Amino acid sequence: MEIPYTSKPRPDTGVYNAKIGIWLFLASEVMLFGGLFSAYVLLRVGAAPGEWPHGWLNVGLGTLNTLILALSAITTLLAWVACKVGQFGKFKFFHACTLALALTFLCVKMYEYHDKWIHYEIKLVDGKFADGHFEGAVYVDKAANKELEEHSFRGMAFSEVSGGVTNNYELVSVTLEGRIVADEKDLMDLRAQKHIEHGKVTIERSQIKHMENYGPWHNTFLAIYFTLTGLHALHILGGSIVIGYLWGPGRKMWKKDPERFTNRIEVSGLFWHFVDLVWIFLFPVLYLM
Amino acid sequence: MEKLVQQFPPHREDDAHHGHGGHGHHEPGFWEKYIFSTDHKTIGIQYGLTALMFMLFGFGLMILMRWQIAHPGVPVPFIGPLLEKVLGSVAAHGAISPELYNSFGAMHGTIMVFLGIVPLAFAAFGNYVVPLMIGAPDMTFPRVNMASYQAYFVGGLIMLVSFFIPGGAAQAGWTSYSPLATTIPTNGQLFWIIGMVFLISSSLLGAVNFIATIIQLRAPGMTWMRLPFFVWAQFVTAFILLLAFPPLEAAAVMQLMDNVAHTSFFLPTGLAVGGQLANVSGGGSPLLWQHLFWFLGHPEVYVLILPAMGIVCEILANNTRKPIWGYKSLVYAALAVGFLSFIVWAHHMYLTGMGTKISTFFQATTMIISIPSVIILTCFFISLWGGSIRFTTPMLFALAFLPMFGIGGLTGLPLGFNVSDVHLHDTYYIIAHFHYVVAPGTIFALFAGVYYWYPKMTGRMMNEFWGRVHFWGSFVFMNIVFMPMFAQGMAGMLRRMADGGANYSAAVNSKAGAEVVGGLSNNMMSLHTGILWGAMCLGIAQIPFIINVFWSIKHGEKAKGDNPWDATTLEWQTPTPPPHGNFDHAPQVYRGPYEYSVPGHATDFTPQNEPEGGATPKPISTAH
Ligand code: HEM
Ligand SMILES: [Cu+2]
Numbered sequence: 001m002e003i004p005y006t007s008k009p010r011p012d013t014g015v016y017n018a019k020i021g022i023w024l025f026l027a028s029e030v031m032l033f034g035g036l037f038s039a040y041v042l043l044r045v046g047a048a049p050g051e052w053p054h055g056w057l058n059v060g061l062g063t064l065n066t067l068i069l070a071l072s073a074i075t076t077l078l079a080w081v082a083c084k085v086g087q088f089g090k091f092k093f094f095h096a097c098t099l100a101l102a103l104t105f106l107c108v109k110m111y112e113y114h115d116k117w118i119h120y121e122i123k124l125v126d127g128k129f130a131d132g133h134f135e136g137a138v139y140v141d142k143a144a145n146k147e148l149e150e151h152s153f154r155g156m157a158f159s160e161v162s163g164g165v166t167n168n169y170e171l172v173s174v175t176l177e178g179r180i181v182a183d184e185k186d187l188m189d190l191r192a193q194k195h196i197e198h199g200k201v202t203i204e205r206s207q208i209k210h211m212e213n214y215g216p217w218h219n220t221f222l223a224i225y226f227t228l229t230g231l232h233a234l235h236i237l238g239g240s241i242v243i244g245y246l247w248g249p250g251r252k253m254w255k256k257d258p259e260r261f262t263n264r265i266e267v268s269g270l271f272w273h274f275v276d277l278v279w280i281f282l283f284p285v286l287y288l289m
Numbered sequence: 290m291e292k293l294v295q296q297f298p299p300h301r302e303d304d305a306h307h308g309h310g311g312h313g314h315h316e317p318g319f320w321e322k323y324i325f326s327t328d329h330k331t332i333g334i335q336y337g338l339t340a341l342m343f344m345l346f347g348f349g350l351m352i353l354m355r356w357q358i359a360h361p362g363v364p365v366p367f368i369g370p371l372l373e374k375v376l377g378s379v380a381a382h383g384a385i386s387p388e389l390y391n392s393f394g395a396m397h398g399t400i401m402v403f404l405g406i407v408p409l410a411f412a413a414f415g416n417y418v419v420p421l422m423i424g425a426p427d428m429t430f431p432r433v434n435m436a437s438y439q440a441y442f443v444g445g446l447i448m449l450v451s452f453f454i455p456g457g458a459a460q461a462g463w464t465s466y467s468p469l470a471t472t473i474p475t476n477g478q479l480f481w482i483i484g485m486v487f488l489i490s491s492s493l494l495g496a497v498n499f500i501a502t503i504i505q506l507r508a509p510g511m512t513w514m515r516l517p518f519f520v521w522a523q524f525v526t527a528f529i530l531l532l533a534f535p536p537l538e539a540a541a542v543m544q545l546m547d548n549v550a551h552t553s554f555f556l557p558t559g560l561a562v563g564g565q566l567a568n569v570s571g572g573g574s575p576l577l578w579q580h581l582f583w584f585l586g587h588p589e590v591y592v593l594i595l596p597a598m599g600i601v602c603e604i605l606a607n608n609t610r611k612p613i614w615g616y617k618s619l620v621y622a623a624l625a626v627g628f629l630s631f632i633v634w635a636h637h638m639y640l641t642g643m644g645t646k647i648s649t650f651f652q653a654t655t656m657i658i659s660i661p662s663v664i665i666l667t668c669f670f671i672s673l674w675g676g677s678i679r680f681t682t683p684m685l686f687a688l689a690f691l692p693m694f695g696i697g698g699l700t701g702l703p704l705g706f707n708v709s710d711v712h713l714h715d716t717y718y719i720i721a722h723f724h725y726v727v728a729p730g731t732i733f734a735l736f737a738g739v740y741y742w743y744p745k746m747t748g749r750m751m752n753e754f755w756g757r758v759h760f761w762g763s764f765v766f767m768n769i770v771f772m773p774m775f776a777q778g779m780a781g782m783l784r785r786m787a788d789g790g791a792n793y794s795a796a797v798n799s800k801a802g803a804e805v806v807g808g809l810s811n812n813m814m815s816l817h818t819g820i821l822w823g824a825m826c827l828g829i830a831q832i833p834f835i836i837n838v839f840w841s842i843k844h845g846e847k848a849k850g851d852n853p854w855d856a857t858t859l860e861w862q863t864p865t866p867p868p869h870g871n872f873d874h875a876p877q878v879y880r881g882p883y884e885y886s887v888p889g890h891a892t893d894f895t896p897q898n899e900p901e902g903g904a905t906p907k908p909i910s911t912a913h
Pocket of ligand 1: 594655658697701704706714722726727
């Protein structure tokens with residue numbers, strides 16, 4: 001006996017197998033992201049007054065990515081409709097659009113991550129804080145005994161403990177494109193600070209108490225930001241692989257069993273809509289609130 | 290009518306030649322048939338054997354811990370040198386160091402729950418039995434099913450490997466509380482989390498598959514209220530897994546980030562490790578981990594118990610030869626338990642200082658959830674009334690389940706009230722409570738299931754005499770092991786102490802010249818020895834079972850036909866063992882699952898696929 005209802009719906013439940021499968025899977029995904037969102041709420045509510053960052057993310061880029069995903073939701077839908085009415089050419093076009101949009105989304109996201117990666121906060125010996133994007137650093141190569149300038153930082157953090165020596169390179173000074181503030185709290189809420197004065201600041205090693213980039217270890221906001229968006233980006237990546245497969249090698253099924261192929265497009269489309277929906281929650285929660 | 294019955298399953302002779310449903314399949318080779326099989330029956334057996342091995346291993350860890358508790362610091366006889374050889378300095382001179390004790394404790398819990406009971410109760414029995422019971426050819430997504438087993442297997446391997454890495458396996462308990470879990474200097478915690486991610490993924494794949502199968506692949510006529518209770522239990526269990534596990538997965542991801550990316554999700558500001566301020570950003574919340582963990586953790590205990598109840602129900606009906614009393618109440622109670630299990634989790638956290646209002650809420654829900662649990666147990670007890678009970682081995686285990694689960698459940702109530710829990714929290718009382726539910730409870734039901742379905746899987750019966758020896762040995766020694774723990778716990782003995790409380794004992798305290806106030810009395814301490822012996826005997830009592838399982842494959846008494854227990858449900862109406870595809874065409878179902886001793890019927894059981902008013906069918910098996 002073969003497994004029934006693989007492409008035709010079962011009369012009394014009204015769905016075919018894969019559709020119920022994807023709905024159940026999405027239910028578990030809701031709980032997964034639900035868990036992370038509730039972590040976000042708890043961390044934010046529990047943060048000491050004035051210590052939760054605001055306005056750290058680029059709303060313009062966030063909006064752009066929101067539009068990209070919204071558009072990709074439409075192209076996914078159109079691709080499915082094209083299959084339904086048997087226009088395979090249109091399907092190929094719309095599906096390619098979805099794929100391109102997905103990859104664009106990931107590129108924008110990578111750019112945003114990079115921007116945080118090269119953003120440093122330096123706690124100075126005098127109690128002030130230097131904050132800005134990394135421009136360059138001067139090192140002494142102890143083996144060759146000469147000074148050299150580099151445009152990337154060796155290691156992601158610097159602390160008094162390590163003394164600024166990594167693999168025979170001794171730090172001399174760091175240059176940031178940014179500013180110096182008196183209180184760390186001034187760095188927290190950027191919404192109110194419309195025009196931030198900034199320029200090149202160079203800091204001698206002896207002035208540095210602790211230096212750290214805006215990675216997930218920097219504070220709990222960045223931790224949850226990287227975790228949520230990272231997990232979401234993994235979903236985009238996974239979805240892109242499935243979409244790419246169905247657009248490429250997987251399309252052979254269209255000839256043999258168009259109904260089943262259309263179902264596959266529908267099911268993968270449902271997943272894609274879910275991933276879009278997660279972003280619709282992520283965007284305001286992380287970028288705007 | 291006669292003809293209709295005979296038609297199912299047709300082509301018996303053909304089957305005997307081809308070995309499967311008579312389709313044009315090619316003969317699968319060894320790898321395809323036993324290792325990378327997509328057949329739900331093979332996967333079920335794979336799950337079953339692997340889970341039993343893990344349970345044996347987890348049991349071994351427990352024996353070592355009990356030795357250490359009864360004789361702190363004394364080298365383990367016989368096995369000690371071996372331990373030192375494989376594990377190194379943590380087992381110096383063959384004695385168990387506190388670190389090793391913690392590893393064993395954490396891994397015993399993890400292995401028993403996530404690698405033993407859940408895979409056996411849910412995945413193994415569920416896989417083998419559910420599709421047969423609902424008249425389906427297989428699970429809806431056979432390849433997903435295989436992937437689920439493989440993820441489980443890999444997860445298990447990762448857990449095992451972690452014993453041999455420097456620093457050893459996880460030590461922060463099966464609950465892996467942060468910040469402890471992040472600050473313990475071993476990569477074992479990391480292995481634990483990654484292993485858990487595999488196990489969780491495996492469970493999720495399984496859960497999707499079970500639900501989809503039960504919704505989509507029920508045979509014609511198999512309406513919801515004709516499903517055997519076992520299927521209902523698995524259905525609810527699958528939903529619990531589907532919805533409760535992802536938050537733990539989220540938590541695992543965050544703890545993973547804490548470990549490898551040095552985030553501070555669960556690390557508070559001002560955290561000190563070994564007297565030093567930890568180099569972390571802080572701002573995290575240890576309570577967050579506990580909430581997310583127990584949001585899974587409590588539903589998980591119903592994952593452990595519901596399939597067991599399902600098994601017990603089938604066996605009770607079959608061996609009392611009468612319908613289950615209150616089938617509908619059972620179904621609704623199971624659904625209620627499933628739903629309520631999501632809103633009681635914080636009863637594990639009364640002592641965390643989360644606030645009295647929250648405690649009161651969870652105290653109320655905890656009392657409410659005991660109602661459906663009691664309904665289920667009551668239905669089972671009433672079902673026994675007036676039955677002509679056959680005391681077969683599976684029935685003995687199923688019967689013993691009832692009072693054992695009863696003890697476990699009732700002792701949960703004092704834990705549910707936060708006043709009494711203040712005294713009992715983190716003591717041996719808790720250990721006794723949940724072991725009564727899981728060990729003589731669930732595990733007995735699982736044994737019952739093995740004895741009951743064995744003839745379907747192999748065509749042979751397990752030996753009854755050794756089955757009885759196994760039962761009485763297990764029953765007596767289980768109680769010798771766990772009953773004293775209630776007393777120890779109430780006397781104040783804490784759990785998770787590497788020396789079994791020796792440092793707090795009256796003897797040690799008075800020797801040190803201290804006034805003995807509240808120290809553990811010598812009587813309480815001496816119970817450890819009895820428990821150790823009980824545990825060893827419990828282990829010995831499992832030997833007949835292990836031999837029985839393997840010996841009976843070839844040498845057991847041949848089962849009388851396909852339906853040796855004269856059962857009504859569909860899995861007994863197929864050939865033995867069922868061929869690939871299970872049925873030649875979907876069986877038609879005409880009646881509910883427990884039509885035993887129907888007045889006027891020629892036999893005392895009426896199979897679900899026997900037509901209404903049909904001539905009495907001979908048991909369908911005739912081929913042997
Ligand atoms: C039916 C009524 C039940 C009630 C009212 C109940 C109540 C409780 C409470 C309040 C605790 C926490 C005690 C503490 O840590 O201070 C607890 C622990 C526990 N219960 Fe139950 N329980 C019940 C049934 C069950 C069942 C059916 C199972 C498993 C099949 C179970 C398994 C456990 C486990 C594993 C723990 C300990 C977890 C740990 O801390 O490691 N319980 N129970
Ligand atoms: Cu609980």
